Amino acid sequence: MSTRQVVLWRHGRTEWNVAGRVQGQSDIPLDEVGRAQARSAAARLATLGPHRIVTSDLMRAADTAQALGDLTGTPVELDPRLRELNFGAREGLTWQEAWAQYPDGMKAWTSGDETGIPGSETHRQAGERFAAALHDLLDDLPPGEVLVVVAHGAVLRTGACAFLEIPEEHWSSFGGLGNCSWSVLEESRHRDWSKWRLTEWNAGTLPEPVMSDDE
Template identity: 55%
Template sequence: MRRRVVCLRHGQTRWNVEQRFQGHSDIPLDVAGVAQAARAASLLAALGPTAIVSSDLQRAYDTGSALARLTGLGVQVDKDLRERGGGAWEGLTRAEIAAGWPTEYAAWEAPGGEAVADVAERVSEAIRRWVAQLPDDGLLVVASHGAALRLGIARLLGLPEELWSALGGLANCSWSVLEEGRRGWRLLEHNAGTLPEPVISDDRPEAGNGG
């Protein structure tokens, strides 16, 4: 048996709908997001998770808590699972960012924000730490954020940074499943749980659209 990780993006927030960069801003789930979390929990509970860990931001924690209520598990909190920090862009819409920082927008590098390599490293290392505590056949659910999870997954898979954009974004309350093998991690599912729909995330414009 091999250990698996379900990377679950949080449910919808008002800022997602308004296409505002959330980053480290602690924005709660909206009504639709609460319903999305409940639906995701009803599906993921059937997998029999061993442990649940969440970002310390409430939109992710509340998403993980919906699953915890069905499984009887607690939700552990890890600040390293936070979304990519957006610096001067947090709270701003895509249009405002593009108008105010056209060069930085093209590169998707926020003034005062986090570098993608730093986010990939902290998220992937956090996942590794929690996986190390699982039994050999354990299943870890990680409730986190769109850009953070995409970058962390890319790093776990060993993709070179120039190929990270090949991995698409995650819709609200969709998830990816990774399995630990003899030669490292492999991706079993990506952006699962919904029919194809627009992704509103803090990630790069081509990956999706508020984390």
């Protein structure tokens, strides 16, 4: 059976990215650079011939996805389960502003307790939300096809880890994704079982076949 792939693609740049403001589920548009990043990355990803493109419904992700949809003719589908982690009261604030306004909550956050910021979602909650959506989307992905999922830095990182069942204590070992960079999950199949594994992380080039003894 032919290998299936999932491309996990982060949206292009926004003004809040440049300013260092936490975006979370705030609906911030791409800036001029972000739109150019989306067009450039889409030109490369289009060569994969995606069977399906599914995106967070926040405009910075949806507009990034549409750049690929326009090139390939593949309809872009919106799925709110792919939204960024909800950072609650921190949204719109820089790191310094968050510490000034919520010193106790930020101290707890950096110590591993993510419940101290009003209205915030935990990385575990966001990761499991994303992973559940990805499992649902894969139910309809035919053999040999490519699914492109367009979303956000934190939820892509935590969602990939949750999907791969990596213990949460190791999630922080994975670095963040650059604007319009992507990661790739690939399915390995042997007779009566299949397993997904990470083959690219924070990439800007197309996945290539691995020539290695480590298979």
